[in-house]
Amino acid sequence: MNEVESRVAAGVITELVKQTVYPIKHAVTSKWGKSALKSEIELIDAYEKYLTKSKEKYSKTKTLLYKRTPKDLYSFYENLNVKYEEQQIDTSDIRSILEVSNRIIITGTGGIGKSTMMKHFFQNSIDTTFLVPIMIELRNLNDRTNNGEIDLVDYIYNNIVDFDFNTKKIYLEYSLETGKNILLFDGLDEVKNEILNDVILAIQKFGHKYNKCPIIVTSRPTDSFIGWNEYIEVSACPLSKSQALSLINKLDFDTDIKKNFYKELDERLYDTYEDFASIPLLLTIMLITYDNNANIPKELHEFYEQAFSALFYTHDASKGGYKREIESKLSYDRFKKVFSHFCFQSYLNDDYTFTNEKVLSYLNESKRKFENDSDFNTENLLDDLINSVCMLVKDGLKYVFPHRSFQEYFAAIYTMNLLDDIQEKLFNEIVHGKSDCFDSRYVEILEQLQPDRFAKNFLLPKARELNSMINEKSYIKILSLFYMEAVIGNKFLAFPINDTTYFHIFDKILKLEGKVNGGWDKNEISQLYKKIIKKLGEEVNGIEFNQLNELGLLEDMLGIINFYKEIEIFSKGVEKIEAKLVTQSLSSEDFLKNL
Incomplete structure (x- = not known):
């Protein structure tokens, strides 16, 4: 901050202090008389010192680019919008969000910048309002040694004393009573579960008692806010x-x-x-x-x-060249190998968020897996994952991936190094059973990294089963694997997809052959609808494929969905994969003979 900016800031703080001290002075003298009032000069001095020191602290922050030296907040800060109902609210001026309510909860995922936004609110409230901001990082309540009810006023007072607020607690209480503060409670999701209810109760009781003071709370999204009836929940918007x-x-x-x-x-x-x-x-x-x-x-x-x-x-x-040490002392390749195993385990177990205990348990399992070539301290590795390579983000009391696709990528890297028979067993017994299997980047990346092995181990086993059904003309069985029963409504007929592995394998091989599943003729579907209604009446709302067969209408349906044409394309696609694998096998044998 240059000299001009410093003078402007000092002037703003002086004016804010005056606007704060006078109501306190009036409240004290009205209740207790002039003799009870501490020296006005001392009171002004306490507020000025507090605001100057706290403004300095919250004006700087460390970033991923500048891990050692805090940078000026506004040298890089980009205002995030928040969404309330269907409206996006600009947060560059804190007054915009306070117009929505003086009780606000801001939710957002890790990495979106909630804590940085709160530092902005701290600075901005000094510059644009006559409210003295108080920032409370709620995770610090985890260090309390005494159990039971939390005296939030006492806790707040002790916090601001650390910023040279050298006056009695009663003056803070008068300030809160007259509504001269704005409270910024950052990181409710970082509070330990065992004290979370106590903290929530303390914030709510505090809000009831000092109802003139605006309160903003940040947290990751959670159902816990359903009972916060006085608070409006808004969500932090991603960057446009x-x-x-x-x-x-x-x-x-x-x-x-x-x-x-x-x-x-x-x-x-x-x-x-x-x-x-x-x-x-x-x-x-x-x-x-x-x-x-x-x-x-x-x-x-x-x-x-x-x-x-x-x-x-x-x-x-x-x-200018400083590189943060890798605390685990692992080389790049070993670090990657251990982390890939961690991602592989957690992905297959559908674990995307981790407590400290769980993340260390996974890392210890990975350490045991590679104990012959990778000796490291798991606590150090966790520190590296958070602070050096940023593959995990502390989100409250839990750890999350900065983006879930990082987990999927490294899980795919580990899978790629498994032998064919293990890969095939993994895919057929575990991966195919995951509900999001075919929508995940895990499968997409595996196909990119090892297209031939993907076809052999992932596609071919189930494709062979389907081909066997085709050869046996088990068409009703195939239809039941692909679609739920036909749905009949008011003048329409639909075939909802049965979200099975077989359908997705069939669809994948059609795409490899350049054919997109679907695109049925609406007129033909309408004709089939009329035939079904004629035979069963308009009351029917669904029909199974066995019933269609009994009514002599199965062939109509098979024609509508291009069934015969598609199974022919599918079978040719499977034959191509089989032929390619035979060619590769022969090539390998020739290679070995020439060694």
Whole structure:
């Protein structure tokens, strides 16, 4: 902050203090008389010292780019919008959000910037309101040694005393009673479960007692806020394209790299990687990756590999070459191997968020897996994952991936190194049973990384079973695997997809052959509908494939859905995969003979 800015800030604080002290003075003298009032000069001094020191603290923060040296908040901060009902609210001025309510809960996922937003609110409330802000990082309540009811006023007072608020607690209480403060409770999700209810109760009781003071609480999304009837819940919005570009423009980074990345972000990267580019933390990871490689690859697996490598080897931009030590002392390859196993285990167990106990349990299991070539301390590895390579983010009391696709990528990396018979067993007994199997990046990345082995181990076993049914002409059985019973409504007929592995395998092989499943003729479906109604009456609302067969209408349905044509294409696709595998096997034998 330059001299002019310092003087402006000092003037703002002085005016704010006056607006705060006078109501307190009036309240005290009205109740107790002038003799009870502490020296007005001392009271002004206490507030000025508090605001000056706390403003300084919350004006700086560390970032992924500057891990050692805190940077000025407004040198890089991009205002996030919050969403209330269907309306987006600009948070550049705290008064906009206070117009919605003086009781606000802001929810958002890890990495979106809730805590940074609260630091902005602290600064902005000093500049734009006559309210003295008080920031309480709720995770610090976890360190309380005494159990039972939480005296939040006492806790707040002790916090602000640390910022040189050298006056009696009663003056804080008068300040709260007259509504001269705004309370910023950051990170409710970081409070331990065993005291969470006590903290919630303390905040609610505090809000009832000091109902003139605005209160803002941040947390990750949770159902716990259903009972907070006095509070309005708003959600932090991801960065829009213009906001993402603005953020990149503000970052203190190599000018040429930033200029080129900005251009590509505008032209294609934001649209291609919106899930990443709209989250401040992940957008920063994209920039670091771009810096290391001068591009962001189009293939997903290449992007994740480059991002991990960039983060593992990244330097602190504020130190001109400083590289944070890898505390676990693992090399890049060993670190990647251990982390891949961690992701593989947790992905198969559907674990995406972790308590401290659970994450260490998984890491210890990975350590045992590679104990012959990787000796490390799991606590150090966890520290590396959070602070060095940023593959885990502390979200409240839990750990989460900065983006779930990182877990899927590294799980796929581990899977790729398994032998064929183990891969096939894994896919058929575990992976195919996962509800999101065919929608996951895990499967998509495996197909990119090992297309031939993917076809052999993932597609072929189930495809052979389907081919056997086709050869036996078990058409009703196949239809039952692909579709639920036909649904009949008011002048329509539909065939809802039965979300089974067989349907997706069939669909995948059709796509490999350049054929897209579906595209049925509406007129033919309408004709079948009329035939069914004629035979069963208009009261019918569903019909099984066996019934269609008994009514002599199965062939009509098979014609409508292009069944015969599609199973022919499917069978040819399976034959191609089989033939390719035979060719590869013969090639391997010839190779071995020539060794």
